[in-house]
Amino acid sequence: MATMPDETAVFGEPKYWQLRTSLLKAIDEDFNSGDILPNERDLAARFGVARATLRHALEQLELEGRLVRKRGAGTTVAGPRVDVSLGADGEGWPGVDLRDREVIDCATVPVTEEFADTLKGRPSALVHRLRRRQFSMRQVVGLECLYVSRAVVPSLSTRVPNFERASLMLRQLRGHRLEGRHRAVELAVAEAEEARYLERPPGTAVLVVTTTYTALGRTAAVTVATYRADTCRLAFAEAGPTALRPAS
Amino acid sequence: MATMPDETAVFGEPKYWQLRTSLLKAIDEDFNSGDILPNERDLAARFGVARATLRHALEQLELEGRLVRKRGAGTTVAGPRVDVSLGADGEGWPGVDLRDREVIDCATVPVTEEFADTLKGRPSALVHRLRRRQFSMRQVVGLECLYVSRAVVPSLSTRVPNFERASLMLRQLRGHRLEGRHRAVELAVAEAEEARYLERPPGTAVLVVTTTYTALGRTAAVTVATYRADTCRLAFAEAGPTALRPAS
Numbered sequence: 008m009a010t011m012p013d014e015t016a017v018f019g020e021p022k023y024w025q026l027r028t029s030l031l032k033a034i035d036e037d038f039n040s041g042d043i044l045p046n047e048r049d050l051a052a053r054f055g056v057a058r059a060t061l062r063h064a065l066e067q068l069e070l071e072g073r074l075v076r077k078r079g080a081g082t083t084v085a086g087p088r089v090d091v092s093l094g095a096d097g098e099g100w101p102g103v104d105l106r107d108r109e110v111i112d113c114a115t116v117p118v119t120e121e122f123a124d125t126l127k128g129r130p131s132a133l134v135h136r137l138r139r140r141q142f143s144m145r146q147v148v149g150l151e152c153l154y155v156s157r158a159v160v161p162s163l164s165t166r167v168p169n170f171e172r173a174s175l176m177l178r179q180l181r182g183h184r185l186e187g188r189h190r191a192v193e194l195a196v197a198e199a200e201e202a203r204y205l206e207r208p209p210g211t212a213v214l215v216v217t218t219t220y221t222a223l224g225r226t227a228a229v230t231v232a233t234y235r236a237d238t239c240r241l242a243f244a245e246a247g248p249t250a251l252r253p254a255s
Numbered sequence: 256m257a258t259m260p261d262e263t264a265v266f267g268e269p270k271y272w273q274l275r276t277s278l279l280k281a282i283d284e285d286f287n288s289g290d291i292l293p294n295e296r297d298l299a300a301r302f303g304v305a306r307a308t309l310r311h312a313l314e315q316l317e318l319e320g321r322l323v324r325k326r327g328a329g330t331t332v333a334g335p336r337v338d339v340s341l342g343a344d345g346e347g348w349p350g351v352d353l354r355d356r357e358v359i360d361c362a363t364v365p366v367t368e369e370f371a372d373t374l375k376g377r378p379s380a381l382v383h384r385l386r387r388r389q390f391s392m393r394q395v396v397g398l399e400c401l402y403v404s405r406a407v408v409p410s411l412s413t414r415v416p417n418f419e420r421a422s423l424m425l426r427q428l429r430g431h432r433l434e435g436r437h438r439a440v441e442l443a444v445a446e447a448e449e450a451r452y453l454e455r456p457p458g459t460a461v462l463v464v465t466t467t468y469t470a471l472g473r474t475a476a477v478t479v480a481t482y483r484a485d486t487c488r489l490a491f492a493e494a495g496p497t498a499l500r501p502a503s
Binding site for chain 1 (some may be wrong): 268269271272274298315318319320336338404437438439440441442443447456457458462484485487488489490491
């Protein structure tokens, strides 16, 4: 079997990976965030590698959040990641009306197959959906989709603008005591529409945080928040004393 | 400026992405998990694309955890992701001695530059480090590094095997009341050594969970757990009633 370029046995280090490690060292030692790297031709010549290998290494460093590549603008060194706070008392709570959020839309829509079970609805059942974009330092960092069961908020007023409708829905949601939060974090890639809102190309790596909230034992709301994996770090602050359990 | 293959304007859909979406549909409709896909030459011909475009799409689906590619064994359809529980009462706690963990080593080592500040030590200061691999259904899912301050566990016995030394250290740690947990989740890629323990090639996408524990106001321990992003979903179960705060 012919050896493909850029690949070696499972435990070896592919060529692009060795290059990535050399580039990372150069970035750390010789560049500051915001600096522009030399162009691909010059970089490939400097490190004595093929353009394809160089691009593979640059893509890897982009995934790691160390480089930002923009067509026409070249490759720049990324700044540190943004901490997105998902603590229990502040951000990430469905009822909280926050600055740094931009309402995209707020409407009653058919529940997607993905959430039909969770929201205890048939696939054709309706739920309220609020979509917001989250910003940090004027940069878009995430897209937040909040699904609210009609058992909790029976209907939305349709005669007011999106922003006002969202505020009214959040106010109704705040009237409920939500319990039994369950949260999952996983890696995904942005589909075309999400990617557009995140101002990135489709296929960009994202961290998806799915949070389920219950009220009186039934699922009341689900939040699906999608954060850019290259620029965000999710921070869960959990204060208060917590004793260790003895090992079983 | 010449258009590169596989790329279009920021808001367009690159060719590899269209192919990825077609492949995903085919996988969902015509294949079950564990099934082997046709070889690259046949797939490229079937979809009428270049091999480079096909590989780009397959790499994307591997990152998404939908395909598993192994040299020599071809490309298979992945099973569902494994839920890794990081709840407060069970797994993920430094003092807990769990099944499904394999001790790699337990030793007193110089604190890395990365944790020098957190562990309040000078870069040359020593900390105890326990490294374990975590399994689920006999598959390795994560690598867990627990750093323990010598203010909490003064010394390790060196005359016993790694496994016993680890148990003794965890027992001492359980004697302390840990507080003020802070946890961060971010995307990274596995460096060569981590990759080896995770049985993946270097550069594999991983979710890194860093948790800081304090005792009496000082950092007592830090856990850095690295999970395979293609196969794991991190689950944070947070039980108990939680009232929504009024918006400020």
